[in-house]
Amino acid sequence: MAAPMFFCVVVTVTIVKLLLIPSYRSTDFEVHRNWLAITHSKPVSQWYYEDTSEWTLDYPPLFAWFEFLLSHVAKYFDPAMLKVTNLNYASFATVLFQRLSVIVSDLLLVYAVYECCQCVQVMGKKNSPQLLSQPMFVLAVLLLWNFGLLIVDHIHFQYNGFLTGLKLLSIARILQRRHLEGAFWFSLLLNFKHIYLYIAPAYFIYLLRAHCFTRSNRDGRVQWTSLSLLNLFGLGVVVLEVFAISFGPFIAMGQLGQVLSRLFPVKRGLVHAYWAPNFWALYNIADKAATAVAVRAKLLSPDDITQATMTGGLVQEYTHNALPTISPLVTVILTLAAMMPALVHLWRRPCTPRDFLRCLVLCAFASFLFGYHVHEKAIILIIIPLSLLAVESRQDGQVFLLLSTCGHLSLFPLLFTQAETPSKVCLMLMFSLFAFMALGSLHGSSKRRPYCLPLLSPVETAYIIGLVLLQLYCSLGHHALGLTTRLPFLPLMLTSVYCALGVMGSWLKFYFTTLTSVQHLKQS
């Protein structure tokens, strides 16, 4: 891809971000403003103790330092936003500064995407005259115009852009087989936002397997004697150094326990107020159905049912009636169990960076599907690395189209204000139209079925059409039928359950292709 084209993609998406400045902002805006204030006006020792606002600092130390840096620019915009007691302060200058800080910090994402585009491996078509058939261009658009990142960062307000940038940078370094740099960027990332622990197992196994063990046996198994202590030592130094810089001061001050208790609060419920489209959404709905059946069959008396369950999402604590209630430990075990085949698969092969990428996607999938109190925004963690695979192979392209459509649609309830509806619909349409067109023309449509979306099978096409119909019902039909007062949560529940089916489906499909790819390797 020519550099000017990349530049144009960057500039246009930046303009889109600038246009979104006056959009609705969630409470996360106030969260980050409060963190600016805390880091600016309190000594480091107070950062993790300060609780004037309910939005206490609950990101790892490096993110706090990042806010500290930002606050020194912020004072030139509006010093009033840096007062801890100035709760819910949102002057025009504050909004402008915070929005611009997200847009500017996205430059790291831009650089990382550029690096990733250089790593794309595709035979043949690399310099096709048609823009839509150039994998690098397609990848750049899929990553930079990612619908989830755009709405979560630039409407809802968060800093996922530059964090994703760090992640992509570490992936790019690993794809270039610069393992130590990859490890460095990833440990940096972990110290910015600990949600990326979800994908840490993939890093751990891959770096151990490919960096510390230098040789494989004939059959692809690891050669245990080839452990390079030097490599292991180097890796350990890089990772521990980052952690030491980040957590060191707090350990020295004896605050580690306090910091960790802020980072991992355990008082939340199994599902978020709005169910993320994962396994637990299906579990909850199964519970509801089972409860209804049990009440009919007189196995359960209506008095035993906690009424909160029927409002479906109003309360955070969720008690199951017919099915067993899930404890955090169960979710951890299930998550690890879901990751295990992928990790074992990665370990037992002379693994390439692409195997690592697949394993990373599977780890993200497992934590999203089975994790405790998962937020729907975590779907971005899966979609972003999957984009890299989608431009390289047809099968992954299929999974990507299915997953990105239903995953992004499940983000719709995040923006519930009416004025944002056209924005999100337009952005989603643009992204999906582009993804379908680009991946369709990239992977050729030799066996193009009539009446099907590009790359998708009839069942998947029907699923996507159902998704559109469901969305129409939720945004128009439900209100028109006058059910808004009687069943206020039905649209949200339908959306998350329907999307959960799609996410589960794409997970199984992706797992299947990953585990069966051994045969492809042997054949070739």
Add this chain to the structure above:
Amino acid sequence: MDTRFGTLCTAVVFAVFVRWAVSLNSYSGMGKPPMYGDYEAQRHWMEITTSLPLKQWYFNGTDNDLLYWGLDYPPLTAYHMWLCGKVAGWINPDWTALFASHGYESYEHKLFMRYSVLIGDIVIYIPAVLLYCFLQKKLSHLQKVLLSCVLLLFPGLIIIDYGHFQYNSISLGLTLWAVIAISHGHEVIGSAAFMLALCYKQMSLYHAMPFFCYLLGKCWEQRWKKGFVSLCCIGVSVLATFTFVWLPFLTEKDLFLQVVHRIFPVARGVFEDKVSNFWCSLSVVVKFRNFMSQEGLLSLCLATTLLGLVPSSLDLLFRPSIAKFKLALVNSSLVFFLFSFQVHEKSILLPALPVCLLLPWRPFTSTWFLTIATFSMLPLLIKDGLVIATLVTSVLFIIAVELGLQGVSSDPTIGCPVCMWSSKNLPWLPHRMFFYVVKSAFYASLMGALFLGLLSVVIPPPSSLPDLWPVLISVYSCLHFIGFTLYYHIVQLMAPGAKETTAQKAKKTQ
């Protein structure tokens, strides 16, 4: 799904997205009692038209205070407002309650108003632009998509309609439908569409002269009998459209005269606020309001406007062609903007529409003009709090032109008749020099605009000269517009007529 259709959809969705994102900003007069702004004017018209019988719409009365945003647009606007008002009243009666709703502002109401603009745009303007682009035979599919995307991204119209709040896309869209119909030989439909535009907004008169001259010239060219018949058809279509729209107001003479009086407010000043037209710029140096009466000014404006219209109109009348027609639309509306009476800064959108149509042939000068046109409205947009949106959409537009049409980097001398003439007849001139001079003039002009804009946003004007920045901006833009008027006149006058083009083609084939 077809890729061709997909790219088109993506482009249109992007254009809609930009429109909606701009509409999230504030509107004119937001939270500024007692008069508010154009947003309140439109809302007030919805209130008036739905609450009062049609005969009272344009009359001052106990229920209708004409001094508070009295209806001063032609009937089609009133009908449109009636329709919107009916929907508004159905959603929430408070929005259109007589008197009680004055200055009504709420989150939902703003949404409703923004949607009403978007719907008008999607129904009338956007399809017209798409049709215009897809009827350009020489372009490939991708070029057509890119061209329509560029045309849809013209910032001036987006900012005024979705930021400031007006329904310009309807009248301009109707004009565009008329241009499309006439360029493809459907003169009857075209003249009816233009009549509708006129009945929606009297400002469309800026475009009337070229329509008249082109249609008359076309009929003149045909054989006597056929020409007369087509002239009659056009006349019938114009009169029928006019009668159809104005029917309820034609029943009484007083009623009709009152509407006309409201539409053409000769009693108002020669220009509103600071307009980048000739009179406003001149008034910086010559305080002609001190020694000329209102009537004197009115006749002076009329005389200069008519005089300015003569060259382009006569040229179009005697050598009609589609290319000349579009250029004459630019020229006539620019002359109106520069010299006529009661000009608003937003009226620059009228010349901007035909300049948009010239984009594929003269991307460089058109981009220049359109950017300055947006810039000329800056004082108004600063007042409305739309500075960021203006800047961002303008940059987006310039990038879109560069990407879609290779406009800014293209050779500005291409298609410029003066350059062609001079390179043929004056070969000793350094033409490459000329190319660089124009290029640097373009960038210098943009930098100047940026600088002035920055000044007016950042630095408060000296207390003795509170209007310093708006005046500087309007003089700066006015100088540009005068230059563009001359340029487009030269281009039009030197362009060959339809007959000459066919003669040349015939020669070539021989």
